[in-house]
Amino acid sequence: MPPPALSFPSFDPSTNPSSLANALRAINDDRHIPAPSAVRRPSADNSPYTKSLSPPIRQNSGSATPRVRPHATTLSIPGMTRSLVSPDGRIADRDVAAKLVIVMVGLPARGKSYITKKLRRYLAWQQHNTKIFNVGNRRRTQANVLSPTKPTAAKLVDTPTESGASTLNGGQSDSHTVNHSPSTPENPLVDHSAKFFDPKNSEAFKLREEMAIDTLDELLDYLLCGGGSVGILDATNSTIERRQHVFDHIKAREPKLGILFIESVCKNPELLEANMRLKLSGPDYKDKDPVKSLADFRERVKAYESAYVPLGDYEEDHAMQYIKMIDVGKKITHFGLEGFLSTGIATYLSSFNLSPRQIWITRHGQSIDNHFGKIGGDSELTDRGHVYSHVLYNFITKKRKEWLIDQKNKIAQSSFPPLPGDKSPPYPEINEELDGKNTCVWTSMLTRSIETAQHFEADEDYDVKHWEMLNELNAGKFEGLTYDEIARDHNDEYVRRQMDKLHYVYPGVGGEGYLQVISRLRDMVREIERIKDHLLIIGHRSVCRVLMAYFMDLTRDDIADLDMPLGVVYAIEPKPYGIEFHAYKYNEAEGWFDEIPDYKPQKTVDRHA
């Protein structure tokens, strides 16, 4: 027998007499533009800060107060979207509901800092203002401060570095992590030995609690008053109490802010060993006896483990969105994701792998248009360009062999705990697949790029693919002109471009700017992260700049000015502690490449490009 009908009230359409007649009247009213209705904003929920755990949310419970329509928070990406409230495509300050607090969760040495740094770099590259707020840094600072109950004033200073092992992200990878000025004298109450992390040490517990909330407040200041879009709270947050505390504290300040928990779990013992290897060269243990350090660190982890509760039922019962990563991308669970940032982050994290490999980036050989200084177009290589394509083939082929030998030697010499200066690759099991690695060669769909890959195309050892998204920035109606001609005949455009190359968009249908190129390369970066193969990209000036900006963590202001001449090959090697860069300059006379010693990204000297 069917159950009784549900009890929603029936609505009467006659109370809404909007109709054809109305529509016609409106049109005849001299192009009446409808008056904007009053701005409706949900009133701030001033729920008091609470230490007690919340009862589960009944997601489907009827609510007594009528729900007020929030602003839609759909995809905002500079170069891809814009609106009245966001003319530049960024997340508008009005759209607080689209902003995101990421709360990291996980035991020490589970790769949290690796994930936060990479995630920040990716989001910043996609032009979302993003900063990491690290509780461990505050602890380390407090350990050096005389009065432990009065933390140093929160100050956003860009100084190196937070996490430990040297990071080679263009020498600036941590300028976006919020740190505190270090001072010298040690304080006995705050330290980094295992006993400070013992849950039974109540004084230390209180201190750790305060440090976490102080750090969180800095993060909220950044999102609510500092123009930030994403703030990442990098700490263990290993208990339900702490996480609920953090959650309540955020909601008390701004109920609309998105909150996303991201947990990193390591089940693979080899991965865990590798992470510990990195910790031992970090700030807490640097230059100390590795065997003693490992013992102390294991004690510290044990202290956390005793109270550790992974993300799960509690968060699901309380409708808290989360992502759980197990063994760096091997297994991922996500729950209740809301908003384009959270879903985009889940997709990006899914692409992670730690396979050792090389990524090479270079521009095509000299083209006929290059020779005449014309921009854009689709011309063929010159003879010099053809020779470049051949030297490039020989060079990469040789480098592949050397890399393989080098990797195997390093693995043969590695030890654990690591000896001082041991930079051996930390994932020996993955290295067994070294021999079977493919090398992909990706070009654009333009002739000069495809021709530069001709010798790779003829060798079955390489997989060559052409990509629409690698095409050069479209110069719209200036395609085929020289910069001198643009400066002479379209001086206003020329000047506008010189003033702000990043935001400049070439006139004419299809004309692009750097933000458009960043946006169209997003899928490619995810594909680069996903594959485990070696990769050579034969691109064009703007796409190479944008790709290098991702790997080198260039700031917004530097992307469009990065020096990116013909005839330089950049070698990128992702490592767990950062990225290693090398650059090689084409030696046309010798028919080979010379390494540029200690390569650092340079500002272009070309006054036009």
Next chain:
Amino acid sequence: MPPPALSFPSFDPSTNPSSLANALRAINDDRHIPAPSAVRRPSADNSPYTKSLSPPIRQNSGSATPRVRPHATTLSIPGMTRSLVSPDGRIADRDVAAKLVIVMVGLPARGKSYITKKLRRYLAWQQHNTKIFNVGNRRRTQANVLSPTKPTAAKLVDTPTESGASTLNGGQSDSHTVNHSPSTPENPLVDHSAKFFDPKNSEAFKLREEMAIDTLDELLDYLLCGGGSVGILDATNSTIERRQHVFDHIKAREPKLGILFIESVCKNPELLEANMRLKLSGPDYKDKDPVKSLADFRERVKAYESAYVPLGDYEEDHAMQYIKMIDVGKKITHFGLEGFLSTGIATYLSSFNLSPRQIWITRHGQSIDNHFGKIGGDSELTDRGHVYSHVLYNFITKKRKEWLIDQKNKIAQSSFPPLPGDKSPPYPEINEELDGKNTCVWTSMLTRSIETAQHFEADEDYDVKHWEMLNELNAGKFEGLTYDEIARDHNDEYVRRQMDKLHYVYPGVGGEGYLQVISRLRDMVREIERIKDHLLIIGHRSVCRVLMAYFMDLTRDDIADLDMPLGVVYAIEPKPYGIEFHAYKYNEAEGWFDEIPDYKPQKTVDRHA
């Protein structure tokens, strides 16, 4: 004390004398192109079909035979990538490792068919050849065949329909599900009553096993000989034995094929009730007493439940990649994803939600270039175009109100089990949020589209956003010409386009074709699926065609010819059983829109467009 060094052999670089001298010699050898090395393919692993469960795979175990380099299988998307082995951008037949068998897992009424149909539609729209192979269909066919041990010959015929409730996907949604010609007489051995699904019924068990493998063989024929890229095996596959059996059978035929398990789990009782509601109007229970049917169906589910083992430890120990969806996108776990198809599918499935809502699609009002018949460009609206923008605003505003009333009335009248003809929305809990729904208005970045949204922009009730990816197909160097001019001055191009509009790409840098538009709208479709808001898209001919192709499941051949005139508004309402379409034609004299009765997609009558 450090453990002894690992025992990898040290390699000697001197055995690889490739060097500067070699490179120079190669260049001087009259532009020597390296000879392609012999094609290396892994030998087929003819492991015999086995019924026994496999021991866990030791992922890191050293292998005795040297690993042979496989072909790289990076992103293949027509319009975005191409290569020598895949000139059209599709997954090449050589790249079997990039092809995918999707094996569905889950109890009946868990939404498997909903997921498979939507996934197939998405993949086909992205130009990957995809077909569903449904074991239940074979069972239903066999129930009507005299000799149950001799299945009808496997035949790929395009006939409607497999799953049950009427689907309104442009009237052709199931033409891609493989079915079997129905005949009439009933057979007592194969039926759809609960006792056929009892695991203790050994004769029925054997029959079900055979049907599953026969269906799988059809699927493999499609992937290995029929040009398919993805085959979806739609069945319960609820035991480890069955899944291992399916896995072994695939590997025995082609060890390189990708295999992805996708499980659908419902924990939300309201969702489960809604799914059962759909089943009762499906082919097994259609026109039968709903109360008796529900009882029988619940028995059938119980029979499966007794032997059901969800995806988990077994698959992880055996390195089988999987995706587990809980409550349609609410919670997702994925393990060991390999390949761009699997990761892309995980991302797409993450975007699912069942929020009831409307999606409206229309072109901009008449522009000045429209008036003169010029293609492309960035002209303003004519006066007629401005009037259209106003009527559109009034119409949508009225339709929103009507929809809300209609939804609430339907909910008020729903019952369970459903009465005959009851098409009430099946997710009442979500309907509580109806009042708070936003309406988004998305335009391109082009003037005529932005101007058409002007009245929405002035109303705070709407969220207006402009999208780069909604811009009209770029006509390259033909921008601003009329079709007559192209036919007269560039007749060869004109004819090439008429011959194959889908693959035609306009000449000139930045020139696009339909495949490029499909590729750039992929992210937008995912964003449309993700949000729960109402949506009005004010686009252009080509982008509207491509978006409609996604929702209406148009075949490759029809996309570029879909009739898409100015002045028609399409209303799309996604439902659990398919998509409801309505179309409204602008009545310029009346200043309103008239519904086109029983709208079906039409071929364009415009001889040019």
